[in-house]
Amino acid sequence: MAKVAATAMFAVVALIAIIAAAVSGVVAAIFGGDDSAASSQPSPAALADIPGNYLALYQHAAATCPGLDWTILAAVGKVETNHGRLDAEGVHSGENSAHAAGPMQFLQPTFTWVLEQAAGQGKHIPPGGATPPSRYNVHDAIYAASFYLCMSGADRGDLYGAIFTYNHADWYVRKVLDQANAYKAAQQSAPQQGGWAVPARGTCSSGFGSRGGEFHRGQDIAAPIGTPIVAASGGTVIDSGPASGYGLWVRIQHPGGVITTYGHNNRNLVQPGQQVQVGQPIAEVGNQGESTGPHLHFQIDVGNQAADPIAFYQQQSAPQLLCG
Ligand SMILES: [Zn+2]
Missing domain, CATH: 2.70.70.10 (Glucose Permease (Domain IIA))
Known part of the structure; x- marks a missing residue:
């Protein structure tokens, strides 16, 4: 029985590794490249969907982490609470059944730990939030989420790992990445590698x-x-x-x-x-x-x-x- 269990376990681990590798490839294709440090512009869908104060916070908070595009942060905010619009227990007060709370759905121990770790790296939430910082405060929550994603892998180009740490599920990572891509405006300055010309005048x-x-x-x-x-x-x-x-x-x-x-x-x-x-x-x-x-x-x-x-x-x- 133990051997069967071990074999099954290996299969599961291998499958997760394959999925992770596949998603990493997609991540690299969408967000990778040498220009990943340059933040992307909001797409029309992003401007229509994200409240103005949230958009500014996502952009400013993501700027504290090289390698983290604001669209990832905004996508987490979308998937977690629809940018604070979700009318559910734990968004504006209390906690949900998993003890998460606030617009970015932090557990209190995680929120506290993230701010301690960030402080150890000299990163602090800038003025504008609650005193002391609160996971219910949109300003504090978005900065904490940026710090968390950054220290979980975004700072070394591991977006998959960073998002997976936020919520340990492959579907969650895919959902966040899809949403982030929808928030990203098409790059109009991209070189016309795929351009086509008429091969002969006639x-x-x-x-x-x-x-x-x-x-x-x-x-x-x-x-x-x-x-x-x-x-x-x-x-x-x-x-x-x-x-x-x-x-x-x-x-x-x-x-x-x-x-x-x-x-x-x-x-x-x-x-x-x-x-x-x-x-x-x-x-x-x-x-x-x-x-x-x-x-x-x-x-x-x-x-x-x-x-x-x-x-x-x-x-x-x-x-x-x-x-x-
Ligand atoms: Zn011919």
């Missing part, structure tokens, strides 16, 4: 789909020989040279399992392994291979499946549509 001729008993896997753009062909998006050149049917082709690998192919070229300007930027010249329009006139055969494969380039460009909200 006239859209033969389109994607069935054509004379065979399937045309790309969009043809008719243009004079020598017309520049540019990279449709940034990526890595994976092929540049002769290819059956295509005459001379270039293929570029992009993020997200997307490959673009440029065929019937007159001349190629890039080498395999080369990194290219969106709009960078990579070849010239030609009339080589199975071609009935000078044109670019432009093909987009997503996960090894040819996609209609016109529909793809519409989905990408490309600045210009591929045709027309």
Whole structure:
């Protein structure tokens, strides 16, 4: 029996480790990166949902902890008591059945311990709260929550651990992270890594789909020989040279399992392994291979499946549509 129990226990521990690793990856994807020290801007949803005094407190309190974005703190406040709006025992007075109280739902021993630990690191709740500090006071509670998350891992980039310490449940961590992401405005200054450009100026001729008993896997753009062909998006050149049917082709690998192919070229300007930027010249329009006139055969494969380039460009909200 003991052995069975130990095996089951190991399975549970392993499962938790796997879930933790998976969530950590998500955390890194959403909140990680070198710019994590820069606090994010509130999304319209955040401005609509978070009372003004709470928003200011979340932002100021999170600023005491490098690595803690205010959206995490605000998400904890949302999940715990809906920013103090929750009409339940223990929010404004008394305690709930688990002895938690106040807008950030602290146990009294935890609240006291957090403030002692923070004081040991020279961190104190700034003036503006109760005397002595109270877990029912929104100012004190939010600063204490920031200190707690910080010392629980946020200060060393372990957001999962920090939120898990606040409430030991994987669903809770996910809920907080989802809420935090909803509070975070889309970063408009992010580099246009995923931007798409029209690969050649010309006239859209033969389109994607069935054509004379065979399937045309790309969009043809008719243009004079020598017309520049540019990279449709940034990526890595994976092929540049002769290819059956295509005459001379270039293929570029992009993020997200997307490959673009440029065929019937007159001349190629890039080498395999080369990194290219969106709009960078990579070849010239030609009339080589199975071609009935000078044109670019432009093909987009997503996960090894040819996609209609016109529909793809519409989905990408490309600045210009591929045709027309
Ligand atoms: Zn074609």
